[in-house]
Amino acid sequence: MTTTRNPTDWKSDAMQRRIARRYAAERRFRLAGLAAVLLSVAFLAFLLGSMMGNGLRGFTSTQIALKVDFPASPLVLDPDAITDQALANANLPMVTAAIADKALGPDSEALLAPTAWTAIRDAIRADPRILSQTATIHVPAATAIDLAAKGDGTPDAEAAVDRLDKAGMLSTGFNWGFLTGSDGTDPAQVGIWGAFKGSLLTMFVTLILSFPIGVATALYLEEYARKNWVTDIIEVSINNLAAVPSIIFGLLGLSIFLNLLHMPRSAALVGGLTLALMTMPVIVIAGRNAIKAVPPSIRDAALGIGASPVQVVFHHVLPLALPGILTGTIIGMARALGETAPLLMIGMRAFIATPPGGVTDPATVLPVQIFLWSDEVSKGFVEKTSAAIIVLLVFLLAMNGLAIYLRNKFERRW
Amino acid sequence: ACGDQAGGGASAGTRDQIRAVGSSTVYPFATAVAELFVQNNPGMKSPIIESTGTGGGMKLFCAGVGAQHPDIENASRRMKKSEFDQCQANGVKDIIEIQVGVDGLAFAEAKNGPGFKLTPKIVYEALAANPYGKGPNKAQTWKDVDPSLPAVAISVFGPPSTSGTRDSLAELILEKGCQSDEAMKALKEKDEDEYKATCTRVREDGKYVDSGENDNLIVQKLAANPNAVGVFGYSFLEENLDSLKDIPLSGVQATYDTVAKGEYPGARPLYIYVKKAHMQAIPGLQAYLDAFAANWGPGGALTKRGMVAATEEARKASADAVKNLTPLDGSALK
Amino acid sequence: MTEEQKSLMPANPKMSARDVKVFYGAKEAIKGVSIDVDMDNVTAFIGPSGCGKSTFLRTLNRMNDTVASARVEGTITLDGEDIYASSMDVVQLRARVGMVFQKPNPFPKSIYENIAYGPRIHGLAASKADLDIIVERSLRRAGLWEEVKDRLHDSGTALSGGQQQRLCIGRAIAVEPEVILMDEPCSALDPIATAKIEELIHELRGKYAIVIVTHNMQQAARVSQRTAFFHLGDLVEYGVTTDIFTNPRQERTKDYITGRYG
Amino acid sequence: MTEEQKSLMPANPKMSARDVKVFYGAKEAIKGVSIDVDMDNVTAFIGPSGCGKSTFLRTLNRMNDTVASARVEGTITLDGEDIYASSMDVVQLRARVGMVFQKPNPFPKSIYENIAYGPRIHGLAASKADLDIIVERSLRRAGLWEEVKDRLHDSGTALSGGQQQRLCIGRAIAVEPEVILMDEPCSALDPIATAKIEELIHELRGKYAIVIVTHNMQQAARVSQRTAFFHLGDLVEYGVTTDIFTNPRQERTKDYITGRYG
Amino acid sequence: MNGPALLLLLAGLGVIAWVSARARAIRLKVAAQATGRRGAMHSLPGYHGWYVALWTLAPSLLFLAVWGQVSPGLVTQAVMESPAAQSLPADGFTRSAVLGEARAIATGKQAGGFNPQSAALVEPYRAAISHYAMAGAALAVLLAFAGGAYAFTRIRPDFRARTRVERLVMATLMFASLIAIITTLGIVSSLLWESLRFFSMVNPIDFLFGLKWSPQSAAMGYGNEDAFGAVPLFWGTIFIGAIIAMIVAIPLGLMSAVYLTQYASPVVRRWLKPMLEVLAGVPTVVYGYFAALTIAPALRDLAAALHIPGASSESALAAGLVMGVMIIPFVSSMADDSIAAVPQSMRDGSLAMGATTSETIRKVLIPAALPGVVGGVLLAVSRAIGETMIVVMAAGLAANLTLNPFASVTTVTTQIVQLLTGDQEFDSAKTLAAFALGLVLFIVTLLLNIVALRVVKKYREAYE
Ligand SMILES: Nc1ncnc2c1ncn2[C@@H]1O[C@H](COP(=O)(O)OP(=O)(O)OP(=O)(O)O)[C@@H](O)[C@H]1O
Numbered sequence A: 001m002t003t004t005r006n007p008t009d010w011k012s013d014a015m016q017r018r019i020a021r022r023y024a025a026e027r028r029f030r031l032a033g034l035a036a037v038l039l040s041v042a043f044l045a046f047l048l049g050s051m052m053g054n055g056l057r058g059f060t061s062t063q064i065a066l067k068v069d070f071p072a073s074p075l076v077l078d079p080d081a082i083t084d085q086a087l088a089n090a091n092l093p094m095v096t097a098a099i100a101d102k103a104l105g106p107d108s109e110a111l112l113a114p115t116a117w118t119a120i121r122d123a124i125r126a127d128p129r130i131l132s133q134t135a136t137i138h139v140p141a142a143t144a145i146d147l148a149a150k151g152d153g154t155p156d157a158e159a160a161v162d163r164l165d166k167a168g169m170l171s172t173g174f175n176w177g178f179l180t181g182s183d184g185t186d187p188a189q190v191g192i193w194g195a196f197k198g199s200l201l202t203m204f205v206t207l208i209l210s211f212p213i214g215v216a217t218a219l220y221l222e223e224y225a226r227k228n229w230v231t232d233i234i235e236v237s238i239n240n241l242a243a244v245p246s247i248i249f250g251l252l253g254l255s256i257f258l259n260l261l262h263m264p265r266s267a268a269l270v271g272g273l274t275l276a277l278m279t280m281p282v283i284v285i286a287g288r289n290a291i292k293a294v295p296p297s298i299r300d301a302a303l304g305i306g307a308s309p310v311q312v313v314f315h316h317v318l319p320l321a322l323p324g325i326l327t328g329t330i331i332g333m334a335r336a337l338g339e340t341a342p343l344l345m346i347g348m349r350a351f352i353a354t355p356p357g358g359v360t361d362p363a364t365v366l367p368v369q370i371f372l373w374s375d376e377v378s379k380g381f382v383e384k385t386s387a388a389i390i391v392l393l394v395f396l397l398a399m400n401g402l403a404i405y406l407r408n409k410f411e412r413r414w
Numbered sequence B: 001a002c003g004d005q006a007g008g009g010a011s012a013g014t015r016d017q018i019r020a021v022g023s024s025t026v027y028p029f030a031t032a033v034a035e036l037f038v039q040n041n042p043g044m045k046s047p048i049i050e051s052t053g054t055g056g057g058m059k060l061f062c063a064g065v066g067a068q069h070p071d072i073e074n075a076s077r078r079m080k081k082s083e084f085d086q087c088q089a090n091g092v093k094d095i096i097e098i099q100v101g102v103d104g105l106a107f108a109e110a111k112n113g114p115g116f117k118l119t120p121k122i123v124y125e126a127l128a129a130n131p132y133g134k135g136p137n138k139a140q141t142w143k144d145v146d147p148s149l150p151a152v153a154i155s156v157f158g159p160p161s162t163s164g165t166r167d168s169l170a171e172l173i174l175e176k177g178c179q180s181d182e183a184m185k186a187l188k189e190k191d192e193d194e195y196k197a198t199c200t201r202v203r204e205d206g207k208y209v210d211s212g213e214n215d216n217l218i219v220q221k222l223a224a225n226p227n228a229v230g231v232f233g234y235s236f237l238e239e240n241l242d243s244l245k246d247i248p249l250s251g252v253q254a255t256y257d258t259v260a261k262g263e264y265p266g267a268r269p270l271y272i273y274v275k276k277a278h279m280q281a282i283p284g285l286q287a288y289l290d291a292f293a294a295n296w297g298p299g300g301a302l303t304k305r306g307m308v309a310a311t312e313e314a315r316k317a318s319a320d321a322v323k324n325l326t327p328l329d330g331s332a333l334k
Numbered sequence C, D: 001m002t003e004e005q006k007s008l009m010p011a012n013p014k015m016s017a018r019d020v021k022v023f024y025g026a027k028e029a030i031k032g033v034s035i036d037v038d039m040d041n042v043t044a045f046i047g048p049s050g051c052g053k054s055t056f057l058r059t060l061n062r063m064n065d066t067v068a069s070a071r072v073e074g075t076i077t078l079d080g081e082d083i084y085a086s087s088m089d090v091v092q093l094r095a096r097v098g099m100v101f102q103k104p105n106p107f108p109k110s111i112y113e114n115i116a117y118g119p120r121i122h123g124l125a126a127s128k129a130d131l132d133i134i135v136e137r138s139l140r141r142a143g144l145w146e147e148v149k150d151r152l153h154d155s156g157t158a159l160s161g162g163q164q165q166r167l168c169i170g171r172a173i174a175v176e177p178e179v180i181l182m183d184e185p186c187s188a189l190d191p192i193a194t195a196k197i198e199e200l201i202h203e204l205r206g207k208y209a210i211v212i213v214t215h216n217m218q219q220a221a222r223v224s225q226r227t228a229f230f231h232l233g234d235l236v237e238y239g240v241t242t243d244i245f246t247n248p249r250q251e252r253t254k255d256y257i258t259g260r261y262g
Numbered sequence E: 001m002n003g004p005a006l007l008l009l010l011a012g013l014g015v016i017a018w019v020s021a022r023a024r025a026i027r028l029k030v031a032a033q034a035t036g037r038r039g040a041m042h043s044l045p046g047y048h049g050w051y052v053a054l055w056t057l058a059p060s061l062l063f064l065a066v067w068g069q070v071s072p073g074l075v076t077q078a079v080m081e082s083p084a085a086q087s088l089p090a091d092g093f094t095r096s097a098v099l100g101e102a103r104a105i106a107t108g109k110q111a112g113g114f115n116p117q118s119a120a121l122v123e124p125y126r127a128a129i130s131h132y133a134m135a136g137a138a139l140a141v142l143l144a145f146a147g148g149a150y151a152f153t154r155i156r157p158d159f160r161a162r163t164r165v166e167r168l169v170m171a172t173l174m175f176a177s178l179i180a181i182i183t184t185l186g187i188v189s190s191l192l193w194e195s196l197r198f199f200s201m202v203n204p205i206d207f208l209f210g211l212k213w214s215p216q217s218a219a220m221g222y223g224n225e226d227a228f229g230a231v232p233l234f235w236g237t238i239f240i241g242a243i244i245a246m247i248v249a250i251p252l253g254l255m256s257a258v259y260l261t262q263y264a265s266p267v268v269r270r271w272l273k274p275m276l277e278v279l280a281g282v283p284t285v286v287y288g289y290f291a292a293l294t295i296a297p298a299l300r301d302l303a304a305a306l307h308i309p310g311a312s313s314e315s316a317l318a319a320g321l322v323m324g325v326m327i328i329p330f331v332s333s334m335a336d337d338s339i340a341a342v343p344q345s346m347r348d349g350s351l352a353m354g355a356t357t358s359e360t361i362r363k364v365l366i367p368a369a370l371p372g373v374v375g376g377v378l379l380a381v382s383r384a385i386g387e388t389m390i391v392v393m394a395a396g397l398a399a400n401l402t403l404n405p406f407a408s409v410t411t412v413t414t415q416i417v418q419l420l421t422g423d424q425e426f427d428s429a430k431t432l433a434a435f436a437l438g439l440v441l442f443i444v445t446l447l448l449n450i451v452a453l454r455v456v457k458k459y460r461e462a463y464e
C-alpha cells in the first residue's frame, strides 16, 4: 500500500472562493428557515389581528337614552300589581314604539333594537314607581345604528347617529349582554352564554368519560398488557382512532347514539359522548408516552422491595406520569372544545335561545355558534362572530398555554 | 308483545320546549316569534328551531307523534299529498295548517351587477337541463338565451332540492316559462312524469350552483360575484338591499306591495304545520301559535323582518285554525 | 454439577440454584448455572459485559418475571423452598430477597418515605412510631443516618449519588430481607462513595446473604469472599475469591482477569 | 507549565494547547490543561469517566462550538496558528483536524458516498475519476478496501461494527487531515475488530498526528507512545506511555492504573 | 324506595362492610404476628376491607343494572293485564306510544299526554312501578348482605385478598382498553351498514369512478343513475388537501422545523415554538371563517384582476392555503421528531468533516430523516383530507373537475355535511351517500395512517 500524503492547499484562492460560496449558501438556507417560521407566525398574527379588529367592536354596544314620560305614554299598568303576566299583557313593544316616536321624532322605532322594550320592562319591574314619573332609560340601539355609531353604517344610519349624537342621546358601553345572553335573531341582542354553557356541559361529559377510560387504557397497555393479538388490535384501534377524521365520529354519533340508541337530539350528552370517543385516543397516546417516560428504574425499585404490580402503578408510575397525562388531556380537551364538524352531524346546530339546563337539554357549543353566526346575513353578525371567536380563542389559548406550561414545568429528565 | 317498546321509554319521555324543523325561509320568522314568545311568557323555555329545509323537515315531522318528534314544521310551500299520507301512515293524524304569511321568490344581483331583466321564460331557458325536451341546454351566456341580455356567463346561485324555495322555483317560474311552449302543455296531459322532468329539471353543468340550505350564504356569495344571479326568499332581499338589488321579473319589481298583492310572479305562501296531538303535551305550544298570530299582520313584528303579510282573508282563516285547531283535510292537497 | 464444583459451594446455603437456564425468547442468556450462596460470605459475580450476570441475579428474586420474553428453567430455592413454585408469592419473595440496582433509583419522594414505603406496603409497622423506628434503624444500618437525620423530609433524589445508593440499600434493608442482591451498585459512583459502599457491605456481611455483581475485579477482590466468573451465559468458575484471583483454574478466567478482553 | 512538564512534551508539536479551560455554563470541565501532540507519536488520553477526556479532545477541532453552553479559554494552535482566532475558518479547521467517534457513525448512504462526502463538500476532486481515486485511496489507508471493494454501493450501515469504524476513519482520511482525533474508537467493538483498529492506528502513525481517547489502559499501553492521564478536569500526568504505566509519578495515576477507582 | 335512596343505602352497606372487614383483619393480623412467622398475614387489612366491600356492592349493583333492564318489561306486562289496558288500540305503534306516555306521566317526567288514552293507564303504571321497585330494592339489599357475608367469612390470615382486589382492578383497566375496539367497531359498522344500503341502490363502480356528482337531482326524483359519481369530490379533496395544502405546509413546516431545531437559539425557540403550536390549537371553524371571509374574497379579486377565468368567491386555493397553514405545525412537529431521531452522532460526524450546518442538514440529516418526514407528510395528508370546517366554509359545493385553483371545488367532507345537515331522511340514496363517502374517507385515512406509522416506526427502530 503506497500512501504518500498530498496535503490540500487550504489557503489557495480557489479554496477561499469556494468557502465564501459555501458560507453564502449557509446564510441563504438559514434565512429561508427563519422566513418560514416568521411567515407562519405572521399568518397567526394576521389571523388574530383581523379577528381582534372585527371582534373587539362586538363587545361594545350602542345605547340610546330615551326620555320616557310614563304618565303621558299609552301604557296602562297598575304600579301596585306588576306581575310578569301583567307586563306581558301591556303590549310593551307597541308602547315603546309610541314612546320612541315621541322622544325621537316620527318613525324612529327603527332606531331602536326590536328588543328595546325589554329595557323599559326591566326598568318598570325594578321600580314600579317610575310609572308616575318621567325617566331617562337607556335602551339598546338598532343594529344599523350600532354599526353606524362604530363607523361602519349606511348613510341613512350615519345621519341618524349624527342627529342622536348631537342631542347627546347616544352612548357606547361594554356589552354585558354579549357575555350573558344566548342566540337570537337580532345581532345587537345576541350573546354567547348559551353556547358557552353548552360547551361547558359538553366538555364535562367528554372529560368524565374520556379521562378515566383513557388513563385506564394507557395504564393497561403500557404496564400490564401482554403482547398478543388482543393488545395488538387495541393498539391499532387507538392509533387509528386518533387519526380518524372528526366528521366520521359525527357519523358514528348520528347512527349509533341518535338513530340506534335514540338519545336526545342536539343534546350536550350526545355531543360529549361523541367527542369523548374522539378525545380518548389522544389521552391514551399522551398517557402512554407519559407512562413510558417514567424510568423503569422506579418500577424496578418498587418491585424490588415487594410491591405488587398494581401498587407499583398506583403508588409510583401514575403519580409521576400524571403531569404528562394532564398535559395530553388538556390538549385533547382543547381540540374537542374547538371541534365543530361532528357536532353538526348530531343536530347541535339548532336555534336555541335559552342556555341548556342540563346535559340532555338541546344545546349548541361555541364553535357551532360561530359557524351559525358566520352564516347569518345581517352585517351586525360579522362582529359578533369575530367576538365569539375571540372568546373561544382566549379559552383555547389559555388551555394550550397551560398545557405548554405544565409540560415545561414538569418536563423531567431522570 | 310490544311491552319492551314501551319500556325503552327513556327517549319517549318528555320535552318542555317546543321543537320546530323545516324551511330556511320561514326560519327567521319562526325564531323571531320564538323570541317574542319567550319574552311574553316569562318562565317558558325557548323553542328549539332547526333549519332543515321544507322537505327535510317534512320527513322529520311526519315520522311520528311523541316527544322525540318535532311539534312544528315550517314550510315555504304547501304540504304535498305524499307527505300528508306519510304523516298519516306514521300516526300523525291531525295536522293543523296555518298560513303565516307570503314570501316572494326573489331574483337578485349584486349592487354593481349588470342589471338583468328576466321573465319566467328566460329563466327556464337558461336553467332547464333539457329545455322543451330538445336536448341538453347549450346556453352559456344570458345573451345566448335572449339577445337583450348582457353577454355574461350564466351563473345562478340557488337553493338545493330539499328546500321549499327550490320547489317554488320549479312551480312558480320554471313551469310557467316552460308552458310558454304549447307542446309542453300538451305533454302535461299526456305524460306527467316526462313533463315534470322536462319543465322542472335544472341543469347540472355548474351554471346553476346549488348553494346549500342556507339562503344567507347565497346572499353573501352574490354580493361577492357581480355577474351572478341569486334566487331566494324575498325577506332576504329586503334585509340586504344595501348590497343587493332586485331583478324585475316580467317587468315587476319584487316589493312588499307587489308580493302582497300577488302581482309579482314569484309570490308564494308560507305555512307552519302543527301536530294536534302535541297541543296539550308540549307546554306553551298554544301560546307560541298565538304569538305567531299576533305578529303576522301588516306592521307586525314579522313584516318588520321582511315577511309579507297574507291577505286579510287568509289571515282570518289562519287565525281560526289557531283558535279551533281545525285539522287539515288531506284531500285538498296536491 | 461435578463433585469438584460441589466441593466449592458453601456448606450452609441460603439460596441455591440448580441448572438454571434463562431464555429471552429463543436466546439462551444463562446456560445451566448451579450455585449456592450463604449468609457468611459476600458472593461476587464477575464477567464481561453481556455474560448474563444481571440476568442471573434477577432470577434470584424473580425480577425477570417483569420481562415478558424471559423464561426460567431449573430450580432456585430459598431456605429450601422453591421460589418458582406456584405457591410462592412473588411479592413476599421480593421482600425477602431485596435488590439494589446499578443506578441509584430512589423514589422521587422524601428520604423518610423512601425507607417507609416497603414497611408500609408490607404492613410491618403498626404505628407511626414503629415506622419511625424502622426508618431510623434502616438508615443507620445503611450508614446514612448521621448524614440525613436532619433532613428526612427532603427529596431522596436530592442526595449525592453515593448517598442515594446507600438510601437504596437502606430501603431494601427496611423490609427485613434475608438476601440482598446488588447489581453493580458502585458503577455510577465516584471513588469515595464507592469506598463507603464497600465498607457498608463489609458491615452487612453475616446479617444478610449478599450477592454483588461487579465489573471491577479489584472491587470483587476487595469486598467478596466468594467469586463466580460468568462468561457467555456459563458459570465458568466459582470459588473462594482469593483463589479465583490468584490461581484461576480456567484459561478463560485467567484471560479475563489479566485484561485480555471485556 | 513547569520546566519538568515542558521537558516531557514532544519536541516538534503539531498542535499545542496552553492553559486550556473549558466551561459548560458555570461548570469547569477542563481546568487549565497544557499539552502538545506531534506527528511521530500516537497520544492516548486516559482517565476515569467524566474526567474531561472527550471534552478536551473536542476542543482540538472546535467541535465544542456545537454545544451552546460550552466556552473555551486558553490557546490552542495548529502549526502555530491559533485555532480559536477569528481568522480561523472552522470548516477548514475540521477538515484538517479529523475526528472519529466512540460509536461508529457512518452516514446512512453507500460506502462510496460516505467516503466521497468530505472531498465533495470541500471540492477536493475535480472529476468523478478523481473522486474514485480518493475513495479507493482512503479505503485502502483505512484497511477496508479489500473487504468492500465489490460492494462500494451498499449502505455503509450494513457493515459490521469494526468495518463501520474503519469506514469512519477512512472518511476522515479522505479529506486529507493533518490530525486525527479518536474518541474511544473501540469501545463499541469486539476484541477482533478492536485489534484491527489498533493495527490500523499503528500504520497511520507518522502520517497523521493521532490522539486517541480510551478507557482501556491496556489499549493505551498497546497503541500509544505518549499518554496523558486526566482526572476531574486536570491533566494529572503526561509522558511517555511506558513510563506512565510502569512508573507513574503521581499517586492518583497509580491508584487509577491499579484499579482503585474508575 | 327510589333510586338515589337505594344507592345511598347500598353505599352505606359498602362502607360498613369495608370498616368491619378491615377491623377483623387487623385483629387477625395482631394474632398472627404473635406467632412471629413472617408473612403470616398475606394481605394488608385494607385489602380485606376492599374485598368484602366489593362483594357487598358488586352483586347488588349488577343485579340492579339487570333489573333496570328487565323490570320495565315486567311493569308493562302487569299494566297490560290491568282492565284499563283493554281499551288500547291494536296498532302497535300507537299502543307503545300511549304506554310510553303513561309511563312518563307516572314517573313524573311528563305533565300531560299526547294521547288521551294514556291518562287511564297512569294509575296502573304507578302501582306496578312501585311494586317492582320495592321488589328490586329488597332483592338488591339481600344480595348485598349475602355477598358481604360470604366475603366476610373468607377473611383469614392466609387469604389473598390483595390478589383478588388487584385482579378486579386489572379487569377494569382491561375493560377500559376494550372501548377503543368497541368504538372502532361502532364506526365501521355504522358506516358499513348504511353504505351497503347505499350500494344496493347505486353501483359501487359508478360511485367510485363516476364523473358526475349531483345527489340533489337524485333527490328530486330524477333517478340515481349518473348522479353519484364521486370522482369530482375525490379530486376536490386531493386538490385542496393533498396538493395545495401540502405545497404550503411541507416547505414551511419543514423549514420551520429545521430552523427551530438546528439554528434558533434556545430563547428564540422557546418563544417561536409555542407560537407554531398555537397555530395547531386554533379551531378549524375559525380557520374556515377566516378563509371564507378574508382570504377567499381577496383571491377572487386577485384572479379577477389577472383575468383568470372561473374565479369564484369560494376557491380551492383559499381553502387549500388556509388548510396548509393549519397543517404547518403538524408537519413541523413531525419533521422535528424525525430530525431529532437522527442520532446526534450523524450530525457530529458531518460537522467533524468540515461540513457547514446547512450542508449537514441538507445532505445528512434530511436524507436520514426522510422516511420519518415522508411518514409525517402522509399523516398530514390524512389529516388534511379529513378536515371539514375549512372546506365547508370556504371550498364550495360545486362538484367541478377542474385544475383551476381559483375555481370552486367540493370535497368529501363538505358533501357529507351537506347531505346530512338539513335533510334527515334515512333511506334515500342521497343521505346514505354521506355514509358511503364517510366509509371511503375512513378507509383512505386508515390506509394512509397505517402506511405512515409503519414507515415512521420502522425507521425509528433503525436508529434505536
Ligand atoms: N430484556 C432482554 N431481552 C432480550 N435479551 C436480553 C434482555 N436483557 C438482557 N438480554 C441479553 O442477555 C444477555 C445477558 O445480559 P445481562 O444484562 O445479564 O448481562 P450482564 O452480564 O449483566 O452485562 P453488563 O455487565 O453489561 O450489565 C445479553 O446478551 C443481553 O443482550
Ligand SMILES: Nc1ncnc2c1ncn2[C@@H]1O[C@H](COP(=O)(O)OP(=O)(O)OP(=O)(O)O)[C@@H](O)[C@H]1O
Residues within 6 Å of the ligand: D024, D027, D029, D047, D048, D049, D050, D051, D052, D053, D054, D055, D056, D067, D069, D215
Ligand atoms: N454538553 C455538556 N453540558 C454540560 N456538561 C457536560 C457536557 N458534556 C460533558 N459535560 C460534563 O463535563 C465533564 C467531562 O465530560 P467528558 O464527556 O469530557 O468526560 P469523559 O472523560 O469523556 O468521560 P467518558 O469516559 O464517560 O466519556 C463531565 O462532568 C460531564 O458531565
Ligand SMILES: [Mg+2]
Residues within 6 Å of the ligand: C053, C054, C055, C183
Ligand atoms: Mg448487568
Ligand SMILES: [Mg+2]
Residues within 6 Å of the ligand: D053, D054, D055, D183
Ligand atoms: Mg467521553
Ligand SMILES: O=P([O-])([O-])[O-]
Residues within 6 Å of the ligand: B022, B023, B024, B025, B026, B052, B053, B054, B055, B075, B076, B159, B162, B163, B164, B165, B166, B213
Ligand atoms: O328552506 P326552504 O324554505 O327553501 O324550504
